[in-house]
Amino acid sequence: MFVAGEDHGRGILIDTTKLATPRVDTDRIRVAVGELLAAIGEDPLREGLRETPNRVAQSYSEFFAGLGVDPLEHLQDVVAIGSASGTAMAVPFTGLGDLVLLREIEFRSMCEHHLLPFVGVAHLAYRPKDRLVGLGRLARVVDTLAARPQLQERLTEQIADALETGLAPSGVFVMLEATHLCLAARGTRQARSTTVTTAARGSLREASARTEIIAMIGLPRG
Numbered sequence: 001m002f003v004a005g006e007d008h009g010r011g012i013l014i015d016t017t018k019l020a021t022p023r024v025d026t027d028r029i030r031v032a033v034g035e036l037l038a039a040i041g042e043d044p045l046r047e048g049l050r051e052t053p054n055r056v057a058q059s060y061s062e063f064f065a066g067l068g069v070d071p072l073e074h075l076q077d078v079v080a081i082g083s084a085s086g087t088a089m090a091v092p093f094t095g096l097g098d099l100v101l102l103r104e105i106e107f108r109s110m111c112e113h114h115l116l117p118f119v120g121v122a123h124l125a126y127r128p129k130d131r132l133v134g135l136g137r138l139a140r141v142v143d144t145l146a147a148r149p150q151l152q153e154r155l156t157e158q159i160a161d162a163l164e165t166g167l168a169p170s171g172v173f174v175m176l177e178a179t180h181l182c183l184a185a186r187g188t189r190q191a192r193s194t195t196v197t198t199a200a201r202g203s204l205r206e207a208s209a210r211t212e213i214i215a216m217i218g219l220p221r222g
Helices: 026-039 052-063 071-075 135-146 152-167 207-217
Strands: 002-004 078-081 100-111 116-127 131-133 171-180 195-202
Touching: 026 052, 052 100, 071 135, 071 152, 100 135, 100 152, 100 171, 100 207, 116 135, 116 152, 116 195, 116 207, 131 135, 131 152, 135 152, 152 171, 152 195, 171 207, 195 207
Parallel strands: 002 100
Antiparallel strands: 078 131, 100 116, 116 171, 171 195
């Protein structure tokens, strides 16, 4: 079994600026933000707001850097298990502890309903069949799919689908825990609430497997 993702209590966070060339139209965003500021009764040219359209355009180019990027690109460089077939390097696999679990992959995404961020951690588990992938690649899959307008429920399912398609494992399990600014800062203002979503594929759909993985996710660090 492999349990990873902790670094002195901190999770893994990928720099989205390195994912891909931004595909958003920053010029249109600048104009739109200026109009938004005027619409709420502000002067977009006053000191303090003059550079706001530029800052928002830059931040949106990072928030939405995953648009148009195929997450499966991160799962192409695999290691074959116990076979020299194909171009992947073959390594022996004893089958001892046949589960790969990566905990606490930090992510942030943008809720498509209110265009407010939600942030949290992802826990990914898969039971390899004939291929493995570097742990950093799993984090990049999460970040690519999170870097677009999203719903947490859909993001969870998309991550599971990507792992199932890209790695062809016997089972996949994904859990996301996140805090939503649209819930924390508006409406009912539940600042301390978190949303948990799960998705499972193949052999990890079994209740016993899910229970075991959830227990491992909660194991103490160190």
